[in-house]
Amino acid sequence: MKCQQCNKTATFHITELTKGKPQELHLCEEHARQYLTQEEEPAVAPSLAGVLAQQLAVGQTAEELAKLDQRACPVCGITFYEFRNQGRLGCPYDYVCFQAELDPLIVNIHGETEHVGKKSARFPEGTEKRTQLIRLRREMKEAIDDEDYELASKLRDDIRKIEESPPHKKK
Amino acid sequence: MDLNELVSTSGEWLRGSGPESDIVISSRIRLARNLAEFPFISRATQQDRTEIENTLRDRVLEVQESGELEYVNVNDLKVIDRQFLVERQLISREHAESEGARGVAIARNEQVSLMINEEDHLRIQVMHSGLDLQSAWEQIDQIDSLLAQKVNFAYHPKLGFLTACPTNVGTGLRVSVMLHLPALVITRQIDKVFRSLQKISLAVRGLYGEGSQAMGDFYQISNQITLGKKENDLVKQVGDIVPKLIEYERKARDFLVRESHENLHDKVARAYGILRTAQTISSEETMHLLSSVRMGVNLGLIEDLQIPLLNELFIHTQPAHLQKLRGVELDTADRNIERARYLRRHLNKSNGDEAN
Numbered sequence: 208m209k210c211q212q213c214n215k216t217a218t219f220h221i222t223e224l225t226k227g228k229p230q231e232l233h234l235c236e237e238h239a240r241q242y243l244t245q246e247e248e249p250a251v252a253p254s255l256a257g258v259l260a261q262q263l264a265v266g267q268t269a270e271e272l273a274k275l276d277q278r279a280c281p282v283c284g285i286t287f288y289e290f291r292n293q294g295r296l297g298c299p300y301d302y303v304c305f306q307a308e309l310d311p312l313i314v315n316i317h318g319e320t321e322h323v324g325k326k327s328a329r330f331p332e333g334t335e336k337r338t339q340l341i342r343l344r345r346e347m348k349e350a351i352d353d354e355d356y357e358l359a360s361k362l363r364d365d366i367r368k369i370e371e372s373p374p375h376k377k378k
Numbered sequence: 379m380d381l382n383e384l385v386s387t388s389g390e391w392l393r394g395s396g397p398e399s400d401i402v403i404s405s406r407i408r409l410a411r412n413l414a415e416f417p418f419i420s421r422a423t424q425q426d427r428t429e430i431e432n433t434l435r436d437r438v439l440e441v442q443e444s445g446e447l448e449y450v451n452v453n454d455l456k457v458i459d460r461q462f463l464v465e466r467q468l469i470s471r472e473h474a475e476s477e478g479a480r481g482v483a484i485a486r487n488e489q490v491s492l493m494i495n496e497e498d499h500l501r502i503q504v505m506h507s508g509l510d511l512q513s514a515w516e517q518i519d520q521i522d523s524l525l526a527q528k529v530n531f532a533y534h535p536k537l538g539f540l541t542a543c544p545t546n547v548g549t550g551l552r553v554s555v556m557l558h559l560p561a562l563v564i565t566r567q568i569d570k571v572f573r574s575l576q577k578i579s580l581a582v583r584g585l586y587g588e589g590s591q592a593m594g595d596f597y598q599i600s601n602q603i604t605l606g607k608k609e610n611d612l613v614k615q616v617g618d619i620v621p622k623l624i625e626y627e628r629k630a631r632d633f634l635v636r637e638s639h640e641n642l643h644d645k646v647a648r649a650y651g652i653l654r655t656a657q658t659i660s661s662e663e664t665m666h667l668l669s670s671v672r673m674g675v676n677l678g679l680i681e682d683l684q685i686p687l688l689n690e691l692f693i694h695t696q697p698a699h700l701q702k703l704r705g706v707e708l709d710t711a712d713r714n715i716e717r718a719r720y721l722r723r724h725l726n727k728s729n730g731d732e733a734n
């Protein structure tokens with residue numbers, strides 16, 4: 208068998224299982240080395256995008272997809288399209304607002320859906336309040352950009368109120 | 379922190395001690411965490427980044443369990459100093475090359491580093507020389523628990539710790555072991571090994587040298603999955619495979635000594651010869667040859683060299699280290715000349731010859 212990237216004999220036969228479905232690679236020593244010594248943290252974004260694209264192509268019309276792409280997180284403002292493109296989420300709340308799209312992706316990556324490891328030391332209700340802070344700060348910045356200083360100062364007061372609320376009790 | 383103080387040593391990951399350290403170079407564990415009240419990095423404004431950095435820096439420096447910590451403002455560092463920290467494995471390449479407010483707290487003994495504003499707000503890393511995953515895990519677990527009492531980490535009751543990329547969600551845990559596997563490479567068995575590892579969803583990666591060139595037969599094994607398993611099980615999954623890899627590598631070395639002694643000895647001796655006499659040499663070739671020599675020393679084919687010196691040469695001949703040791707910035711051609719000079723001086727000194 209010949210190497211997939213040159214004419215030498217393929218001495219390395221690699222099964223790549225990390226990018227969705229198994230993929231057979233047949234490479235000569237030189238190209239196998241090159242392949243196996245790629246970037247330390249492999250470019251996750253493209254493969255993630257690939258898995259996502261596969262998933263979304265199932266049972267959705269182009270129109271539905273376009274609509275999904277425009278959906279934005281109410282907290283940080285990231286659109287689904289932006290996430291799909293860069294492979295990075297915008298805030299913790301994305302795991303809630305894009306849950307329907309993320310769930311199958313997470314199963315695909317981890318084969319599991321539930322965390323069983325170390326628990327957070329804090330009450331989950333703390334997280335909800337913190338999430339509001341992300342939204343309020345963003346809205347305040349937008350108000351300042353729009354020169355709506357009245358709104359900005361109201362938002363600043365709201366932010367202070369949350370920031371100054373007593374630290375969350377531990378379990 | 380005065381980085382120049384670190385230059386003359388070899389750092390934790392190439393200290394060359396600890397269990398099985400002829401084959402296992404280092405054990406490394408990292409945890410990804412984010413503050414609940416800020417957006418992830420991709421949506422963070424400059425002001426968010428600054429506030430995240432300030433919040434985390436102050437809390438991180440309070441955690442005594444990390445050892446004596448020093449904070450380095452990575453954004454203010456010169457390019458060569460960032461590269462120096464990458465070579466040292468104290469920050470990631472991504473952290474070095476990104477922009478905006480970011481930094482790293484580094485323990486004096488270089489076993490602990492806490493990167494702020496990397497892909498996630500916080501990346502905690504604990505690295506121990508040799509095969510030492512369990513104590514590395516215990517240390518990082520303790521640091522994480524202490525920090526979790528001081529800040530609100532983004533957490534979801536079902537998904538666990540939330541990360542910027544869904545590939546890290548849940549535990550946020552990456553367990554890796556760096557191995558030196560020259561005999562498996564020579565005997566062309568390494569493909570078999572990689573295939574079997576990928577079947578149990580472990581990732582194998584080469585160690586990066588300068589640019590995109592692989593560094594002398596060093597391979598890193600790590601877990602792919604971060605969700606749905608307990609941290610201890612993930613540590614165990616990687617830890618359990620290492621003795622098998624050590625055994626394969628030792629068998630391959632025995633085979634080479636037994637069946638191909640002249641060829642092996644020749645390869646090692648030639649590598650040593652080139653390193654002691656070359657007048658200009660690239661980083662890639664240096665790594666490749668040092669790898670052969672390292673195996674030769676471990677097999678008793680070279681008797682006048684010690685592993686600690688070799689490990690030091692691995693790191694000191696990296697581009698940023700070389701330039702910092704010399705005290706000037708050098709272009710590639712001058713670096714290659716300086717590297718050859720450095721190697722001649724240290725390898726010939728060790729058996730009494732005069733360097734030139």
Ligand SMILES: [Zn+2]
Pocket residue numbers: 210211212213214215234235236237238
């Ligand atoms: Zn090829």
Ligand SMILES: [Zn+2]
Pocket residue numbers: 280281282283284285297298299300301
């Ligand atoms: Zn969001």
